[in-house]
Amino acid sequence: MSLDSARQIQARFACGEVSAQEILEASFARIDAMDDRVGAFLTLMRDRAMTRARDLDRRRASGEDCGVLAGVPVAIKDNLCTRGARTTCASRMLADFIPPYDATVVGRLEAAGAVIVGKTNLDEFAMGSSTENSALGRTRNPWDLGRVPGGSSGGSAAAVAAGMVPIALGSDTGGSIRQPAALCGVVGLKPTYGAVSRYGLIAFASSLDQVGPLTGSVEDAARVLRVISGPDPRDSTSLPQALALPERLEGSLRSLRVGLIAELDTDGVDPETRAAVQRAADWFARSGASVERVSLPAIDHGIAVYYLIATAEASANLARYDGVRYGWRADRSDLLGMYRQTRDQGFGPEVKRRIMLGTYALSAGYYEACYQQGQLVRSRLRQDFEAGFERFDLLLSPTSPQTAFALGEKVDDPLAMYLADVATVGANLAGIPALSLPCGFDSRGLPIGLQLMGPALSEARLLGAALAFEHAHDYAGRLPAAIAGPVQP
Amino acid sequence: MSTTPTYEAVIGLEVHAELLTATKIFCGCAARFGSEPNTDVCPVCAGFPGTLPVLNGKVVEFAIMTGLALHCDIAPRCKFDRKNYFYPDLPKGYQISQYDQPIATKGFLEVRVADATTRVGVHRVHMEEDAGKLVHVGAAGLAGAEYSLVDLNRAGVPLLEIVSEPDIRSSEEARAYMAELRLLLLTLGVNDGRMEEGSLRCDANVSVRPAGRAELGTRTEVKNLNSLRFLQKAIDFEIERQIRVLSEGGAVLQETRLWSEERQVTYAMRSKEEASDYRYFPEPDLSPLVIDSGWIADIRARMPELPAARRTRLVDLGLSSYEAGVLVDQGELAAAFDAAAKASAYPRAIATWLIKDVTRLLNEGKLRLAELPFQPEHLARLVDLVETRAITVAAARQVLAALVTEGKDPAALVAEMGLAAMADDAALREIIERILDAHQAQVAEFKAGKTKVVGFLTGQVMRQTQGRAQPQQVNALLEEALARR
Numbered sequence: 001m002s003l004d005s006a007r008q009i010q011a012r013f014a015c016g017e018v019s020a021q022e023i024l025e026a027s028f029a030r031i032d033a034m035d036d037r038v039g040a041f042l043t044l045m046r047d048r049a050m051t052r053a054r055d056l057d058r059r060r061a062s063g064e065d066c067g068v069l070a071g072v073p074v075a076i077k078d079n080l081c082t083r084g085a086r087t088t089c090a091s092r093m094l095a096d097f098i099p100p101y102d103a104t105v106v107g108r109l110e111a112a113g114a115v116i117v118g119k120t121n122l123d124e125f126a127m128g129s130s131t132e133n134s135a136l137g138r139t140r141n142p143w144d145l146g147r148v149p150g151g152s153s154g155g156s157a158a159a160v161a162a163g164m165v166p167i168a169l170g171s172d173t174g175g176s177i178r179q180p181a182a183l184c185g186v187v188g189l190k191p192t193y194g195a196v197s198r199y200g201l202i203a204f205a206s207s208l209d210q211v212g213p214l215t216g217s218v219e220d221a222a223r224v225l226r227v228i229s230g231p232d233p234r235d236s237t238s239l240p241q242a243l244a245l246p247e248r249l250e251g252s253l254r255s256l257r258v259g260l261i262a263e264l265d266t267d268g269v270d271p272e273t274r275a276a277v278q279r280a281a282d283w284f285a286r287s288g289a290s291v292e293r294v295s296l297p298a299i300d301h302g303i304a305v306y307y308l309i310a311t312a313e314a315s316a317n318l319a320r321y322d323g324v325r326y327g328w329r330a331d332r333s334d335l336l337g338m339y340r341q342t343r344d345q346g347f348g349p350e351v352k353r354r355i356m357l358g359t360y361a362l363s364a365g366y367y368e369a370c371y372q373q374g375q376l377v378r379s380r381l382r383q384d385f386e387a388g389f390e391r392f393d394l395l396l397s398p399t400s401p402q403t404a405f406a407l408g409e410k411v412d413d414p415l416a417m418y419l420a421d422v423a424t425v426g427a428n429l430a431g432i433p434a435l436s437l438p439c440g441f442d443s444r445g446l447p448i449g450l451q452l453m454g455p456a457l458s459e460a461r462l463l464g465a466a467l468a469f470e471h472a473h474d475y476a477g478r479l480p481a482a483i484a485g486p487v488q489p
Numbered sequence: 490m491s492t493t494p495t496y497e498a499v500i501g502l503e504v505h506a507e508l509l510t511a512t513k514i515f516c517g518c519a520a521r522f523g524s525e526p527n528t529d530v531c532p533v534c535a536g537f538p539g540t541l542p543v544l545n546g547k548v549v550e551f552a553i554m555t556g557l558a559l560h561c562d563i564a565p566r567c568k569f570d571r572k573n574y575f576y577p578d579l580p581k582g583y584q585i586s587q588y589d590q591p592i593a594t595k596g597f598l599e600v601r602v603a604d605a606t607t608r609v610g611v612h613r614v615h616m617e618e619d620a621g622k623l624v625h626v627g628a629a630g631l632a633g634a635e636y637s638l639v640d641l642n643r644a645g646v647p648l649l650e651i652v653s654e655p656d657i658r659s660s661e662e663a664r665a666y667m668a669e670l671r672l673l674l675l676t677l678g679v680n681d682g683r684m685e686e687g688s689l690r691c692d693a694n695v696s697v698r699p700a701g702r703a704e705l706g707t708r709t710e711v712k713n714l715n716s717l718r719f720l721q722k723a724i725d726f727e728i729e730r731q732i733r734v735l736s737e738g739g740a741v742l743q744e745t746r747l748w749s750e751e752r753q754v755t756y757a758m759r760s761k762e763e764a765s766d767y768r769y770f771p772e773p774d775l776s777p778l779v780i781d782s783g784w785i786a787d788i789r790a791r792m793p794e795l796p797a798a799r800r801t802r803l804v805d806l807g808l809s810s811y812e813a814g815v816l817v818d819q820g821e822l823a824a825a826f827d828a829a830a831k832a833s834a835y836p837r838a839i840a841t842w843l844i845k846d847v848t849r850l851l852n853e854g855k856l857r858l859a860e861l862p863f864q865p866e867h868l869a870r871l872v873d874l875v876e877t878r879a880i881t882v883a884a885a886r887q888v889l890a891a892l893v894t895e896g897k898d899p900a901a902l903v904a905e906m907g908l909a910a911m912a913d914d915a916a917l918r919e920i921i922e923r924i925l926d927a928h929q930a931q932v933a934e935f936k937a938g939k940t941k942v943v944g945f946l947t948g949q950v951m952r953q954t955q956g957r958a959q960p961q962q963v964n965a966l967l968e969e970a971l972a973r974r
Contacts, residue, residue, distance in 0.1 A: 081539045094538065101532055103539060202538040207773035235541050236775050313773055316571050319582020320536045324639060339575060362573070362768035371770060
């Protein structure tokens with residue numbers, strides 16, 4: 001059976017055409033057949049999933065409504081806590097960590113009938129843009145197994161792209177949902193900051209982190225967002241009001257004002273990507289929207305500001321991994337030695353680099369020039385976006401300046417890797433929603449991602465415009481040739 | 490002890506008060522003392538990955554109340570910050586505190602030292618979470634311990650940090666400030682005042698400078714001051730020590746010192762590995778705290794009467810400032826006074842009874858008023874009986890002992906114990922004549938001019954009447970009778 005649409009799966013389950021157990025078996029069959037090559041998953045939760053599937057089948061048989069995601073297999077990025085199932089952050093530090101609680105989003109998915117099949121690979125502590133910083137496994141891009149899936153939600157993106165699950169959750173601190181979605185040819189949405197609870201998301205940079213869906217279609221992204229968003233008393237930064245997401249998305253583009261961000265339409269962007277984004281802009285113009293180039297000068301400072309603020313927050317967020325209460329502990333009898341070795345052995349090089357950067361940015365004598373200056377520019381950037389949204393309803397850009405790069409291509413050049421986030425960090429710094437969806441393929445057959453950004457809480461508008469684009473094109477739902485072919489359960 | 494005239498001490502106090510909220514500051518765990526180790530702990534206060542803090546509104550309310558009681562400005566908007574440092578009792582590797590935007594600033598506390606009232610400025614009041622506790626095995630401290638156990642019951646217990654201005658000039662004044670602050674927190678019901686248990690802690694910043702000099706000397710921070718007495722002694726020691734160092738041409742080192750009650754000295758703590766840089770930055774997991782004026786007004790309206798106001802009111806009722814002070818400093822006496830005085834025309838007499846006889850009874854029995862069936866209204870009635878001369882003071886003391894421990898109506902006790910005043914002149918004269926007959930020798934001494942024996946004879950009469958006769962009346966009748974002999 002096809003696993004590319006949550007909507008279809010739920011409909012077929014609800015009417016009794018297929019059982020949750022059959023759906024789940026199909027999902028595991030596909031994972032078993034191809035995850036050796038793709039490496040999307042770190043942990044499979046077969047028993048928990050099967051128990052839930054049986055439970056769903058029983059409840060449906062007794063006439064119960066099992067929810068809008070009933071029977072739908074989902075993959076969860078392994079920085080989201082799952083009660084009783086190890087949650088590693090792809091780090092040696094947490095390789096054996098079993099949380100005694102579910103993340104709020106995990107609980108909400110399950111309450112809506114979703115069945116969690118497993119935990120997906122990521123860059124260690126979500127720090128990276130290729131998933132190569134995982135200490136626990138390598139994930140490959142289903143479109144070209146020699147290339148990266150993007151990151152840090154690379155496992156989630158690859159799992160959806162490979163048709164193992166129709167939907168997955170990721171987290172996005174500077175592009176970690178959208179960039180892998182773009183590189184793997186799926187839809188990825190980073191919601192407005194505070195729209196989705198962060199409780200149970202293992203923090204990288206608290207003021208930027210946001211959980212969101214990676215899906216095969218825009219409609220499924222909306223469906224997942226409806227389930228996971230909304231206020232959470234356990235997260236003080238979750239917004240008090242729920243997102244207004246109509247049951248039927250408005251697909252009309254008439255009178256929509258679209259801005260093409262000039263700073264992200266330059267020679268720094270791969271020509272084929274640039275051309276694809278231009279074609280998308282032209283399509284918007286043809287479809288009734290007005291399209292203009294718009295300059296947001298603060299975007300150019302985005303990467304610098306992002307790496308000051310994100311690393312500063314990370315340096316504090318990762319201080320708790322000291323070997324005292326949980327996780328990896330080095331075998332040393334003196335306190336200082338235990339601290340030092342635990343953190344030396346438990347963290348990988350990129351995590352250490354960022355802890356060092358962040359500690360520096362907050363240190364006496366550098367705070368004003370680094371962290372404080374970063375906050376200042378961050379508010380400038382926010383103002384730039386606000387000004388932009390007075391004139392435009394939506395902003396367009398490429399999601400990533402290039403399509404999937406080769407495994408190993410950038411691992412020795414952290415700065416080049418950081419620049420992969422140039423188009424995406426702005427939305428996190430401004431706290432606004434942003435969505436990536438496929439808008440074409442390059443000459444190598446690799447998917448290209450189009451990014452749509454809107455003002456805070458404009459998810460309905462973003463999803464509506466994306467839906468219209470998706471319906472008018474046939475980029476969605478394609479399965480990569482590299483791993484194509486039906487698999488029987 | 491006092492400083493030599495050429496030096497002046499400059500002292501500021503930093504007080505940490507654990508708040509008496511039912512739950513911790515950022516999670517739902519019980520905030521209490523004495524549970525089994527690591528039983529009042531959840532993933533949030535243990536700093537587990539992915540957990541988030543949620544601010545306890547009661548903590549803010551207590552902070553506002555304390556700020557108002559200290560005449561502070563309450564910030565309409567403030568925030569929390571992360572204070573970063575590694576220690577095994579600090580689960581997140583940072584403490585959530587308030588750095589540059591405390592909830593309350595610029596207040597003062599009036600402090601009485603030897604009849605003079607001075608005003609000690611309150612620099613700031615801020616909210617923060619407490620750390621856990623380390624239990625060292627094999628040694629008294631971390632140094633030399635075989636291993637250490639971590640107890641996180643206290644991690645996340647809410648604290649108020651109250652920082653004074655360096656306005657204090659003597660150890661007596663420091664003690665008085667601390668005592669008054671403790672009383673204030675007790676009166677507000679935000680802290681239990683137990684310095685010995687560590688729920689109210691105090692650090693003193695002490696420096697000295699040549700008298701008349703404006704700039705401050707190098708200060709030391711003295712910790713481990715877990716009683717008012719230790720506080721005063723440690724400050725005295727530290728002042729003397731610094732003066733000695735300076736007089737000998739040395740320099741005071743800026744350092745943290747601990748008071749040793751055993752050795753009666755302060756000593757330098759093991760110096761830290763490096764100068765501490767806490768790398769404060771705004772806590773991104775908590776939104777800025779907005780306090781609207783309506784909330785403040787509501788809290789102000791619900792505040793109990795504060796000690797200073799209470800003292801003034803008692804003085805207005807006719808009490809001496811000493812009496813008012815004694816009653817208010819022991820909150821439960823003041824409460825008993827208020828209840829009794831309401832039902833009596835003799836407030837000053839009630840105060841005297843509370844301060845002298847009731848206090849003596851309590852001390853003798855090591856009792857607390859709250860533990861007894863004592864009813865203040867009964868004290869009011871007893872005082873009425875004394876003041877209207879229905880019973881004597883001596884009889885009243887006997888009634889009081891029963892009244893305090895049995896909680897009975899004094900009039901009933903007087904009847905039961907047969908202690909009604911004996912005011913009948915004829916009956917007293919009869920007793921007096923009998924006594925004089927029995928003490929011919931003393932009567933002769935009186936006649937020879939030794940008038941002192943009147944006291945002895947009065948005592949005999951009082952004993953005969955079991956204290957029920959009024960001494961003045963007995964005296965007058967006795968002198969009459971002696972004159973007739």
